Amino acid sequence: MIHSQPELRTVNVVRYVTPLREGGSLPAIVEADDDFLYVLKFRGAGQGVKALIAELVAGEIARALGFRIPEIVFAQLDESFGRAEPDEEIQDLLQFSVGLNLGLHYLSRAITFDALVNTVDPLLASQVVWLDCLITNVDRTARNTNMLMWHKELWLIDHGAAFYFHHSWQNWQEQAKRPFVQVKDHVLLPAATELAAVDAQFKAVLTPERIQSIVSLIPDEWLTSHDSPFASVEEHRQVYAQFLEIRLAHSEIFVNEAQHARKALI
Structure with a gap:
């Protein structure tokens, strides 16, 4: 890649x-x-x-x-x-x-992913599950997959429900270390057999420099809400980077949770 x-x-x-x-x-x-x-x-x-x-x-x-x-x-x-x-x-x-x-x-004429119709190989399924565990995305269930098939390829959409820790800033450092228990409802979890390999692969990509380059995209005007507990816009922005870095450093927690949840399904 x-x-x-x-x-x-x-x-x-x-x-x-x-x-x-x-x-x-x-x-x-x-x-x-x-x-x-x-x-x-x-x-x-x-x-x-x-x-x-x-x-x-x-x-x-x-x-x-x-x-x-x-x-x-x-x-x-x-x-x-x-x-x-x-x-x-x-x-x-x-x-x-x-x-x-x-x-x-807008992906014109894309169709919603349907697990009963569309198949995903174990590596790709594991990659999507790992991503959603990292970003705590609760919105990739069979009821609402938030994936599209476009030109016979899988596209990911709608991540607005991710990072739910930022709706309550209390103990956000501890939240970064928590397992993602909602993974049990993930639409691709049954096929996600390659989580350990994906964990090593993706952690190598998401370096602190890569994370910084992504959070730097957040506009200042989105970080000035009245309920922000932070002293500055930059402090607010850096919490997202720190959350991700902590979560990556303890990724075995969410990987183990996903593996256990998968075993419970099969």
Whole structure:
């Protein structure tokens, strides 16, 4: 796998196309000034910028590890955008989301991964399970796989539920060392037979320098929330790096949990 320094483009949203109402936070398909369509995640929805931070950091970690991830872009929403929107709920969402949001390149005609129809080899299954244990992603179950099949290849999407530690900053260092017990519900866990090998492979990729390059992408304006317990934006940003570094240093904890959970299934 070839890895490069992460770099995100910034686009301006020019047209609201349609809401994706299957998402709890009302993401939408929008058109940007580069003429591409994006799935837009709004800063004014649901968990706000914390979901955007999770989407950004988890997505770029996955990309660094070689997974197929739709291009992630920063998406600027002007204050005048959406004034003509007739749906009051959507209009409120747009007004609360003025500024920098997050977009993912729209994969036209992609289909949702279905474990009953689509098969994943043990190595790839183990890689996805390991990733989700690292980032504590609770949203990759049979009920909601958050994976797509596009041109016969597996793509990972929707990581806004990852890093749930940042919804409560209490004892975040200890949370970094905890097993990921929700792995028992992971849709790919039954096929994940190569976790030990993946652990060694992926830890070699996610160096402190690589992690720093990813967390440095988090915009300052997403780190200035009123409930932040940190003295500065940079201190806030570094907690994400430190959480990941601690979790990687103790990865045997979540790997063992995943292996035990798999044995309980078979």
